[in-house]
Amino acid sequence: MQSVIVQPGDPARNFSLKDQNDKTFDLYEQAKKRSLLSFHPLAWTEFCAAQMKSLEDNLDEFTRLNCIPVGISVDSRPCKQAWAKSLGITRTPLLCDFWPHGAVAERYGLFREENGFSERANVIVDEQQKVIFVKVYPVHSVPDIQEILRFLQGTA
Template identity: 60%
Template sequence: MRIIAAGDTAPDFSLTDNRQDTIKLSDYRGKRVLLSWHPLAWTRVCAEQMKNLEENFAELTGLNTVPLGISVDPYPSKNAWAKELKIANVRLPSDFWPHGKVAGEYGLFRAEEGFSERANVVVDETGKVVWVKIYPVPELPDIQEVLAVLKKYNK
């Protein structure tokens, strides 16, 4: 499957998050959504990636953006991880079952390893993808770069 690209319509999804709430992409029409894909919870770089979202939550929401931290981990694991990291605001949807289905629809599932790419996907207010960046798995995404992208689209 091809990797999602700017200009594509973002596939809608319905996933259970760390709080056992249902997260549907289409429920966020009128807002931008930052889909911050991380390979696996309980790993150092993924933890830093999610903490960066939490630490910048007010700025993200001020830019009309809802950050979502998505991985293939089951929601009970994501809930325990969120508590451990003190993630109180950012929602952490679980793409656990069918395993990696949403990541696959975005072209971001690494079937051989069983987890997603590390990637950021920005979806605009109408459901169109406006920015995609895939990172090497060991690399922490630069939150300042993400904020700069969001500010560019905020004009």
């Protein structure tokens, strides 16, 4: 059964996940900053690589806009660590929604049960832990990072 996709205005659902460097990211510990939760289906795929590299390439602008971008997929930490290294991602947390498998994606209504991975989606959470932006993209596409940056600039 597919859960309902989180909507703007909803309270963000807290979670804690390890990143590729074994550092814990807890959403509620990011209070006073905005968070971009950039869900992607699987590491080692072309579209996901481009999506995560766009976060890394624009990290300084995200920081200027008081936003922490993170990638989230169902891959394990060793997988994410090797993938980040291969892509040259050194500053952007790539979070592991590995076990329970896809639990965070499920909490946000973005888990594709039939595929065993999340939708490709961007969710922005504001400083008060409210969802302010949600967009689901075709799986075989790369989200427009400029659209996200424009949205953040307009709400700064």
